[in-house]
Each structure stands twice: as C-alpha cells, then as structure tokens.
Amino acid sequence: MKLVECPRDAMQGLHDFIPTAVKAKYINLLLQVGFDTIDFGSFVSPKAIPQLRDTREVLDLLDLAHTKSKLLAIVANLRGVEEAVQHQAITYLGFPFSVSETFQQRNTNSSIAQSLHTVEEMLNLCDQHHKTAVVYLSMGFGNPYGDEWNTEIVQHWAHELVNRGVKILALADTTGVSSPAKIKTILPALMNSFPQTEIGIHLHSTPQTRLEKIEAAYEVGCKRFDSALKGFGGCPMATDDLTGNMATEDLMAYLQSKGENLSLDLEKWLDAMAYSGKIFH
Template sequence: MIEIINEIDKQMTKLIECPRDAMQGLHAFIPTEIKAEYINLLLQVGFDTLDFGSFVSPKAIPQLRDTAEVLDKLDLKENGTKLLAIVANNKGITEAIKHPQINYLGFPFSVSETFQQKNTNSGIEKSLLTVEELINQCSKTNKEAVIYLSMGFGNPYGDEWSDEIVAHWASELTKRGAKILSLADTTGVSNPEKINYLFPHLVKTFPNVEFGVHLHSNPTNWLEKIEASWNSGCRRFDSALRGFGGCPMAEDGLTGNIATESLISFLEAKGEVLGLDMEKWNEAMRYSGRVFG
C-alpha cells in the first residue's frame, strides 16, 4: 500500500472545477452570455480541467440547453485548461463529439439501478452499452472518457451496496476500456472510513486506471472527506466555486459540491504548488454573484 501511495504522490494534483455541476440545478435560466463570461474567467485561473456543460435532454436539465452556444463563446487560445462535458446517452455522445474543443466526455454510471434509471433513464446493463459506445467514439475523436461511479459510497434508495459491488462495476468498466474513474459521492454519504478503504483498494486492484473523487458534502464535513482522500493517495479532485450545486436528480438539497476555495486552501497547506492565477480566481468569485445571485 505504501508503494502505491508513494507512486501516486509523484503525480501532479489535478483540480477539476465544475461550474456545470453548480449551475445545472438552478431554476432561473442564466443567460448564455453570462455563463460564457463566467467560464472564460475560470479558464484563466489555470485549472487542469473545467467541467463546463452537458449534452443531455433539455427536459432533464433545462439550464444547460445552451452548452453548444456557450462553447462557441469560450476563449481557448493559449489556454492549458481542458474541457469536460457530460453525456447521458448515445444521442448526447453524437452531439458532443462534433466539438473538437472538448477534451473529455463524462458519463455518470451508477452502481444503484434505481439511481441509474433516475439519472439517465436507462438501467445499468444498457448504460454499459453506452459506456462502450462512448469509449469507442472517444478513441476515434481524440477525446478521453471519464466514467463517474455514481453512488460510489452508498445510496439511499434501498439498492444493495458494498465495496465489492463498487469494485465489480469498476472491473466491468475497465474491461470495456475505461481509463479514468471518478468515485462520486452523489448524496454525500461518504465518510473517512469508507474512503480510506475503498480508494486505495481500487487503486491497488486496477493499477492502470486513474482514480479521482467527486465528493459532495455539507459545510461541516468537507475537510474530513478531502483529508481522507488525500491520505488515501487521491490526486484528482472535483470541486465547485463556493460549493454550489450538487446533483438535481438525487433530490437532496442538503449536500453540495466541495468548495474549490476550501480545496485550494487544503492543498496549499499540504505544500502543493498549484500554479493558479489567484487574481483571476478572485475575479471569478466576484463575478459568480451574477450567476448564482
């Protein structure tokens, strides 16, 4: 285990900022121009990846129906930040791969059959076929697939959950070519004990996969989750400015994303050199009031 964690320590910490996750549950439509200006500010901060939008049914997520229009307004010249967009079915994949600016396509794969139906209107077995198509299309279009193991730390829907079940589905995904898996704490039920066991266990079992965390929390328990993830060897973290958002399909208003500013403070305290433009970050923080009110 020490060897595995030391090997991960050599990797650069990757920060994924998620304005898409923060905006998707808002009811009042944010004008396209404001979304684009906000994301352009975040692009100048220097994050590894920006999870900026999704190609899903506007009936499901009406807030993000203008993702393609936002993308056309982004200034990507001389910018090292990669773009990630979420897809939920083959139609979304077909639309997303048309855009060469996008580097990553993400798919939420739930270990809970109930939540997979709620989130993508398809069951687990059909979603495996979608993952296969996603990975196939990404290989043809110079993109990478990011598969989120949704409900990765438990679920409130009564479906059976265990570490073994999570590992089983991780195995099925890697057999189909998945190279990046993000453990998603969709309803905020993770705790240090679960993270400390499950994350290193998966890293050891699937050494050729890059694992990350997409954690949700309330304001009182974010630190213990990030600390456990860091100590378990995680170097790929999703977060959102001010901790806005969460998953609108989860019907849980108590948990939001991990706040990016909190994550930055934590990593700097660990001695990480993040290389972020904090002046632009503060500008994005100020501008966020126009987005979130």
C-alpha cells in the same frame, strides 16, 4: 495533482435560466485560473436539465486560446455522445455510471446493463474522435433507495469498466453519504486494483464535513479532485447546504497547506469568485 472545476454541476440545478453570455463569461474567467479541467456543460435532454440547453452556444463563446485547461462535457446517452464528439474543443466526455440500479434509471433513463453498452459505444466514438472518456461511479458510497451497496459491488463495476477500456474513473458521492472511513476504504482498494487507471473523487458534502473528506482522500494518495467554487450545486436548490459540491477554495487551501504547488492564477480566481455573484444569488 489534477483539479477539476465544475461550473456545470454548480449551475445545473438553478431554477432561473442564466443567460448564455453570463455563463460564458464566468467559465472564461475559470479557464484563466489554470485548473486542469473545466466541467463546463452537458449534452443531455433540455427537458432533463433545462439550465444547460445552451451548452453548444456557451462553447462557441469560450476563449480557449489563452488557457491550459481542458474541457469536459457530461453525456447521458448515445445521442449526447454523438453530439459531444463533434466538438474539437472538448477533450473529455463524462458519463455518470451508477452502481445503484434505481438511480441509473432516474438519472439516465436506462438500466445498468444498458449503460454498460453505452459506455462501450462511447469508448469507440472517443477513440475515433481523439477524446477521452471519464466515467463517474455514481452512488459509489451508498444510495438512499435501498438498493444493495457494498465495496464489492463498487469493485465489480469498476472492474467491468476498466476491462472495457475506461482510463479515468471518478468515485462519486451523489448524495453526500461518504465518510472519511468509507473514502479511506474504497479509494485505496480501487487504486490498488487498477494501478493503470486514473482514479479521482467527486464528492458532495455539507460545509461542516468537507475538510475531513478532502483530507481522507488526499491521505490515501488521491491526485484528482472535482470541486466547485463556493461549493455551489449538487442540489436543485442552490442555497441548500445539505449536499453541495466540495468548495474549490477549501480544496485549494488544504492542498496548499500540504505544500502542493497548484500553479493557479489567484487574481483570476478572485475575479471568478467576484463574478459568481451574478449567477449564484
């Protein structure tokens, strides 16, 4: 069971800039909990995501000597890839690949075709620098723009990415439109089509529907879950409950109720929960 904690996703939409030392202290606490991966920052334009303009500085302040967690950084173009691969401490580079043309333009200022080329370049650079690419199939459950969406489109782009050498795919629900029925249809189809590929899930949700979505993914055999402490993020307004992230504590409680041994340090987890009030308030 791989749990990916996403402080980057939780923080990126906050309006007030979080001091670098505060970000680093928070992420250092999360690093001690024992998650498989920490999605800690992004190498994207400071104009696009001003909150994360200090990702390099945060990285320098992280204590990686006492953690088993690996670091993941998000990139949106080749410049970001070229910068991220230079950092030895980073294991994973995450790229948001949208199956919606409109959202791909909005999110990465490039077309799906251009993004496919970026993924190819990213895979080459990852190989050269001993990194692993994680590609998010964003808008994987539908989109609000009227772009055509169906399960065949999701399958098509997954096939294109896996054929190019992507080893980890995360099916992403960018706007909270997934449902247990959609999860139970799309996720097994991908897992069956690409048995050699690690398929995970990155869901956004209202608090009311979190549990049923976690349950749907778990029941079809999902072993990789993205989430964020207290469900923060997923929306520029941190207090907006509309489409926050999956709350890590909900995910942990559900998995533990199913007898999964998560091997997490719960004291450190409580420390991180307490400290989060300095960031999200």
